[in-house]
Amino acid sequence: MVETRAARILVASNRGPVSYALGDDGELSSRRGGGGLVSGLSAIGPEADAVWVCAALGEGDREAVRRGVGEPGARMIAVEESVFEAAYNDIANSVLWFVHHLLYQTPFEPLFDEDFRGQWAAYEAYNEAFAEALAQEAADGAHVLVQDYHLSLVPALLRARRPDLRIGHFTHTPWAPPDYFRLLPDDIAAELLEGILGADRAAFLTRRWADAFAACCVSVLGATLSDDGRAVTHRGRTTRLGVHGLGADGDFLRERSHRPDVAERITRLRSETGQDRKLIVRVDRTELSKNIVRGLLAYRQLLQEHPEWLSRVVHVAFAYPSRQDLAVYREYTEGVARLAEEINAEFGTPDWQPVLLKVDDDFARSLAAYRLADVALVNPIRDGMNLVAKEVPVVSDNGVALVLSREAGAFAELGDDAIVVNPYDIRATAAALHTALTLPEADRAERTKRLADAATALPPSRWFLDQLHALDD
Template structure:
């Protein structure tokens, strides 16, 4: 890896970086390294590859690290004003772009694009410009730059103006909204987002469905830019347009369906701390009972409440399951600085308590709910699951659907929303549900619980194979190679 002052040949840009810092009471800084597909992917290119990760300082500890010159080789952390970051991240990225792409608005009341929105949009532009300038300053001639996600949608266009020599890619980890929903955004904002991403040589998505939606938005919303979309049989799809009357430009569209890291998951799920938590979960569930497992953050798109209502409907429609099945639900708090997320987290707990109050007995707790994040306990639940419930309203991919079959001890029946990106790869061996249909999901849970063991084992084997088709390191390298091609 390179220092932040050395020109880099490969650059990754994302809101959150691979390391974070905490500030102790005595003023000392502690570093904690993160994981995930980008971390393992970037490590795959080797330390000699002159790579640099550009990210934002997110905490007081991060900002102190930047100001005091503390850092790691291969990481450049940007000390963007905290109020600018908050407006860009919470005000626009998570409260507008996330809601648009996941189609989460209660449209009779929201969104409202007023003066406050325009003020926050200015912060989003400032935040993206800080990344573009840092990348332009840090990149070697002709370097490859991979920009990540909806937080940085404007960066490719800004960076293209600063450094036309670079090979620029953008990857979206979320779904992409269909044009009818995307057009809720003010016309100039929608146009700015699309043109920002089309500043890249290549834009990537997790599924063909999201890629087609993006191309459709370009075709419908950029008519003033002489846009033409292509979806040929033997070549990559693309968008051609004339940005602001300049020379025509072509952006290629690619799909890279991020898979799970099987080697890591299998090894990690057999460690002692996981065994301890597995024993504790078995005690909570009780002997001889089946389990319906879900592991999610309490993001509005995950549909946890409807999943619990479907479980309640299962107990109503099939009373023979009372006392014989437990819904093990892990709902880890997410984005609690936003009121709507705090309210949703509270509703998850309320519904779980209501089900336990209605149906619970002295020796049977129908819903075992955990809200404290614990990776080892999540892996223990993966191993324990008879049924995995993954029913998001809308999800870019959903790695939980891919991870559970890999570490399952005795085979798992997967109940999977058709609105999860993972459904594109896993649907042949999953039980598909409409995430809004509580009655249908209850029927799917009953079908999953009654699936013969041999059939369940065969489905699990095929699910695990599909889930590991493009593990994180190959996922990253595939994008990098395509960008350089």
């Protein structure tokens, strides 16, 4: 029998609430993270006996585990570095992410060979480590919220160890439709689905992603779907399906966006773009799914087809490098920079730079761009939600026109008041940018208010608490 501790509420995620850096002098320094989970755990209060189980992501984290350094209410797991790399980079980010975002060039990839099988074994071991830690930390009948595609196997593994627990799993990405999901080897597709079905409740950011998961369960496992589509039954167990569309933290964003450092960034941005020019703003990580290259191509077509915008608009593109340990992401980041340079060379003048590209992450500068944006461009190939689409209208100074991909999860809530585009269609996206730039001021103001209201309907603390309470239903 596993010896349990006192935790009544547990969260499991790849990334935890704190990270550690190892200095040249051997000293450890810590940095706290943010986001919905942090807000949610704060909302339940210290009396809840909550524990956050997470992975040691770097050498500083691993050294903290070796020294027994940690935060109250957090347990960091240090699996062997090679196991972590294979589970995180080779499987989670290079297979599962690509499947759920429909990113494979199928004439060439994926290729599921013996190397892949070794990597999959590491992913299984990684999930086993989380299941074991959760089993040890949880009090009898505790509630456990497992987060995302990194930990898809944990619910079933934990259920086998601790059938007394109430287990939820939340997927932050889209979910692939059955035909695409079945690119995976049959046994692994089944293992992923059965892993999540070990939960009492499986939740998603939109109904579309929940329905896709249910369809995969029926197609791959032969599972039974309830008449209302809200529950999946497989091998005698029923897992309920839920939807929680993570919203923006309006109170935090409004307060944070009016601090002095943001005001300073506004002054600096205006000096770089010009005081009177319209601004098309995007803020993204350089992930393949974000579709930054097609956004730049659409902007170039806008300038070609509507020369009246020459010298009157600037595309402010903040593209923060992501997953640079993977070659395909490094190449994509380089491609974004190269295309921005080409557009500036083609159209720029001594007093006008058409594209202002920034690649160094600066949250205050992002908020400054949000406030100044006349148009926000959010055109992902596919996104679980996309919080940028929700954040910009919340802090906009003068109203913003949102050009939004129909493949973003945020489309389900914001589509009625956005200018919606097919993310693959360059011509249509260019036309949408022109429409957005010429939107009447009153229309833009009304849309912005409705967008902000929808964006803040389920703030992070309530998003977390809703999942927690749903486990009791």
